[in-house]
Amino acid sequence: MASSKxxxxxxxxxxxxxxxxxxxxxxxxxxxxMNFLVTEGYVEAAEKFRMESGTHPDIxxxxxxxxxxxxxxxxxxxxxxxxxxxxxxxxxxxxxxxQLFFQLQQQRLIELIRNGKVEEALEFAQEExxxxxxxxxxxxxxxxxxxxxLVFEDTSNCPVGELLDISQRLKTATEVNAAxxxxxxxxxxxxxxxxxxxxxxxxxxxxxxAAYPCINDLSNARLEDPTF
Amino acid sequence: xxSSNTNNGQSNNGKSSRLDGINRDLGLYFLELSRLRxxxxxxxxxxxxxxxxxxxxxxxxxxxFLVVAPDKLSVKYTTVNLHGHxxxxxxxxxPAPVKRLLYYFEIxxxxxxxxxxxxxxxxxxxxxxxxxxxxxVNSCGYHGDDGLLYRGQGKGDAFGPTYTTGDTVGGGINYAxxxxxxTKNGVLVGTVCKEKEMKGRLFPTIAVHSQNEEVHVNFGQxxxxxxxxxxxxxxxxxxxxxxxxxxxxxxxxYGLVRSYLLHYGYEDTLNSFDLxxxxxxxxxxxxxxxxxxxxxxxxxxxxxxxxRQLIRNGEIDAAISKLRDWYPQIVQVGAxxxxxxxxxxxxxxFFRLAGFDDLVQDCVAxxxxxxxxxxxxxxxxxxxxxDLVADTVNAMILSTNPNTQDMEGCLQSYxxxxxRQLTACCLERRSANGEQGEAFLLRRVx
Numbered sequence: 137m138a139s140s141k142x143x144x145x146x147x148x149x150x151x152x153x154x155x156x157x158x159x160x161x162x163x164x165x166x167x168x169x170m171n172f173l174v175t176e177g178y179v180e181a182a183e184k185f186r187m188e189s190g191t192h193p194d195i196x197x198x199x200x201x202x203x204x205x206x207x208x209x210x211x212x213x214x215x216x217x218x219x220x221x222x223x224x225x226x227x228x229x230x231x232x233x234x235q236l237f238f239q240l241q242q243q244r245l246i247e248l249i250r251n252g253k254v255e256e257a258l259e260f261a262q263e264e265x266x267x268x269x270x271x272x273x274x275x276x277x278x279x280x281x282x283x284x285x286l287v288f289e290d291t292s293n294c295p296v297g298e299l300l301d302i303s304q305r306l307k308t309a310t311e312v313n314a315a316x317x318x319x320x321x322x323x324x325x326x327x328x329x330x331x332x333x334x335x336x337x338x339x340x341x342x343x344x345x346a347a348y349p350c351i352n353d354l355s356n357a358r359l360e361d362p363t364f
Numbered sequence: 365x366x367s368s369n370t371n372n373g374q375s376n377n378g379k380s381s382r383l384d385g386i387n388r389d390l391g392l393y394f395l396e397l398s399r400l401r402x403x404x405x406x407x408x409x410x411x412x413x414x415x416x417x418x419x420x421x422x423x424x425x426x427x428x429f430l431v432v433a434p435d436k437l438s439v440k441y442t443t444v445n446l447h448g449h450x451x452x453x454x455x456x457x458x459p460a461p462v463k464r465l466l467y468y469f470e471i472x473x474x475x476x477x478x479x480x481x482x483x484x485x486x487x488x489x490x491x492x493x494x495x496x497x498x499x500x501v502n503s504c505g506y507h508g509d510d511g512l513l514y515r516g517q518g519k520g521d522a523f524g525p526t527y528t529t530g531d532t533v534g535g536g537i538n539y540a541x542x543x544x545x546x547t548k549n550g551v552l553v554g555t556v557c558k559e560k561e562m563k564g565r566l567f568p569t570i571a572v573h574s575q576n577e578e579v580h581v582n583f584g585q586x587x588x589x590x591x592x593x594x595x596x597x598x599x600x601x602x603x604x605x606x607x608x609x610x611x612x613x614x615x616x617x618y619g620l621v622r623s624y625l626l627h628y629g630y631e632d633t634l635n636s637f638d639l640x641x642x643x644x645x646x647x648x649x650x651x652x653x654x655x656x657x658x659x660x661x662x663x664x665x666x667x668x669x670x671x672r673q674l675i676r677n678g679e680i681d682a683a684i685s686k687l688r689d690w691y692p693q694i695v696q697v698g699a700x701x702x703x704x705x706x707x708x709x710x711x712x713x714f715f716r717l718a719g720f721d722d723l724v725q726d727c728v729a730x731x732x733x734x735x736x737x738x739x740x741x742x743x744x745x746x747x748x749x750x751d752l753v754a755d756t757v758n759a760m761i762l763s764t765n766p767n768t769q770d771m772e773g774c775l776q777s778y779x780x781x782x783x784r785q786l787t788a789c790c791l792e793r794r795s796a797n798g799e800q801g802e803a804f805l806l807r808r809v810x
Binding site for chain 2 (some may be wrong): 142144149150152153158159160161162164165167168169171172173175179180181183184185187188189190326327328329330331332333334335336337338339342345346348351354355356357359
């Protein structure tokens, strides 16, 4: 059953985009950018942005510095240091987040293996991680995957090689960042990505009823002529 | 005073009128922004303005069978009912407002009378006022005697529990999901799809049909038994979760923030941002981004930054002087007369609003004065307006870039264009839905 879609020409659509119908205030966009900088932890950039634009950050920038120190420690592979810092900030974070704590311990194990400290790695795995594995099936599986790194001569080609990749550290760092933000009662995600998703969703929804100029490439925000 | 009316668009020294054209467009653009900044958005205002039902409509109710109390908030069936065409129906005095996520109202059954044939629902304007809501097309009703939901025909569908004396029953419309929903004593009973036929304005409707039935209505003046706010929050959350599942290209937010900083000339922020990003954003992406810059928004970054700072600090003399040094084609000192006349005659035709053409000529004249802060357009240099002026100057400089392909690039950052598209899509979709539902408001998100 073909439903009749309304066709909106490019000219017509650009009229709708004109100022009168659609109001986006500069202050609001500034707030959106500031929110991004703050949530993602760009402290200096947030401070500079405050000076250059007069926008006020929605949280105390000092709390960002602490959080960023933790994130950096994880990104550099200094997991013990990171754990200490997190507990300094708020001991409840790791207490209430066993998944995160396990992930950090796992990262610590990965770093030991990466540095060739095999004996220490095995000892650590046995004492700290094995008990967790007993309580939780998915922890056990992860533990086994990590330990299997020791088996392979050429870790760059083995099936669990990705554990040694920087991206693994970054993944953990992101989780840590989110947990700290949440504990500080701040939303853990910046608002900008949600808005971008909303745009994609809104375009898809409208697509059901009309053929109109879409933006397909978000990075250059270019309007493409409607296909009918 | 020179009284020639011709060619006010040409600049004094005969240089490119293209630049004049651009400056004129830019001037207009930012003036419009300035006007809008000080007023509420049209969509915001209309959402406040929409009238909601406050009481029962005594004019079109089936007067012979029921009595509406003087406060117009309760109704009683007075006679003895004999058949299906002597229902006592009454609508609200206004239709349910549509420019919002939900609408809701409640009834309290004071007395179920002889047969408890009470109903709550929605009907359209021309409804036959002697029939239960739901028994005719373009109406729906949740009936107390049998707990069925009637939707435009004499046979109802199983829906929920019956209700009687002492019960509080609510009826609502969810514009986002296009559903009706009903509640009993604070608990959601169920939802039904709002059929496409039920277009047009819908009136909250209640009905009584047997002797001594008495029902009180609450249009929000008193607290509802049902936690509407919570329900609304849940509905928003549902939609949000659907949206969150959508995947984005990697690092797109990073890229857009970077473009934003470049576009407006926030150089110091950009440098800090780039420095900090080195450890997190894959280098491949950064290289791609730099190579791809079509409109070259890094153009004159340092100069734009300096000018923005000067303007924000109120150092107008310094700003104008630098602007004259770097971009003499933008600043037209001595062309004040031309600028003022141009403003009054040429630009006034774009704006039919009284009093606005003054603002137009003021802003255009701003850059033409020797000592703008002492001039009558000095108000534009007040702190609150400085950002607007800085943005204007920023755009004007960007327009001098020989690589500039179109005005769009100078006026709006990519981020702004995306947000505009989002707003326009939501408005258009709402319009396609008969104006039902909320518009997108960035401020609400923030």
